[in-house]
Amino acid sequence: MEAGCQLIDTADAYALGLNEELVADALSPYGDGVLIATKAGQAGPGTRWVPLGRPDYLIQQAHVSRLRLKLEVIPLFQLHRVDPTVPLADQAGALKHLLDDGVVEAVGLSRVSVAQLEEFREIVPIASVQNKYSLSDRSDEDLLEHCEREGIAFLPWRPLELSETVAPTVQPIADRLGVTPSQVALAWLLQRSPVMLPIPGTASPTHLAENVAARDLTLDDEALAALS
Numbered sequence: 149m150e151a152g153c154q155l156i157d158t159a160d161a162y163a164l165g166l167n168e169e170l171v172a173d174a175l176s177p178y179g180d181g182v183l184i185a186t187k188a189g190q191a192g193p194g195t196r197w198v199p200l201g202r203p204d205y206l207i208q209q210a211h212v213s214r215l216r217l218k219l220e221v222i223p224l225f226q227l228h229r230v231d232p233t234v235p236l237a238d239q240a241g242a243l244k245h246l247l248d249d250g251v252v253e254a255v256g257l258s259r260v261s262v263a264q265l266e267e268f269r270e271i272v273p274i275a276s277v278q279n280k281y282s283l284s285d286r287s288d289e290d291l292l293e294h295c296e297r298e299g300i301a302f303l304p305w306r307p308l309e310l311s312e313t314v315a316p317t318v319q320p321i322a323d324r325l326g327v328t329p330s331q332v333a334l335a336w337l338l339q340r341s342p343v344m345l346p347i348p349g350t351a352s353p354t355h356l357a358e359n360v361a362a363r364d365l366t367l368d369d370e371a372l373a374a375l376s
């Protein structure tokens with residue numbers, strides 16, 4: 149937070165709740181301007197993730213997250229993924245219930261399509277979506293443009309991904325500008341859309357400083373043309 153980060157994104161299922169406890173141990177009482185975002189709707193008890201979107205489970209997990217995070221109200225509560233075995237309207241209804249009850253302040257979705265987002269929005273206001281998006285993976289371009297039109301925040305996960313196809317274009321730009329490829333990836337995202345809010349993960353203070361510094365990097369037209 150001292151470096152200027154304002155959003156921390158976690159999930160109920162990360163390390164079976166331990167990650168949320170770690171966030172609370174490190175940061176609570178939370179200062180002004182700190183936005184804690186968490187997720188529910190996916191369980192990862194073993195090596196694979198399974199969707200779990202039953203309304204009673206989603207509501208229970210929000211209450212558990214609130215306790216673990218030491219928060220009265222969860223600022224942003226996201227459905228980790230849509231459960232195909234549960235009617236979408238029931239999952240949206242649970243999110244609406246949490247919002248109406250004041251358990252959460254805002255609701256987000258993760259791994260959704262434009263059509264699903266719009267179905268949810270018929271039942272509950274949606275503040276953000278969290279989908280995979282980066283220089284290397286632009287398959288959700290339609291969703292990003294939709295979020296931009298509708299004023300919905302777009303939180304790309306895996307924002308630093310540089311595939312073997314893209315990396316050779318990025319490296320010379322990074323060298324020319326005297327920055328790292330990760331910084332180019334983040335600066336490109338931030339310049340790509342005003343609703344973009346990248347959530348790179350790191351366990352390295354050096355990488356954290358590097359990632360935060362990417363906010364101040366402006367890619368010139370030559371770089372943007374090559375990357376687009």
Ligand SMILES: NC(=O)c1ccc[n+]([C@@H]2O[C@H](COP(=O)([O-])OP(=O)(O)OC[C@H]3O[C@@H](n4cnc5c(N)ncnc54)[C@H](OP(=O)(O)O)[C@@H]3O)[C@@H](O)[C@H]2O)c1
Pocket residue numbers: 157158159228258259278279304305306307308330331347348349350351352355356358359
């Ligand atoms: N909604 C979803 O389904 C979904 C799925 C996956 C992730 N996410 C979210 O995405 C966020 C981040 O996820 P994540 O931590 O799994 O992974 P990530 O951001 O995709 O990548 C983390 C990796 O990037 C490395 N890294 C970070 N900064 C770097 C830098 N400047 N240079 C080189 N390497 C760097 C880290 O290594 P070091 O530790 O060495 O820096 C780590 O190996 C979380 O909020 C998570 O919840 C969401």
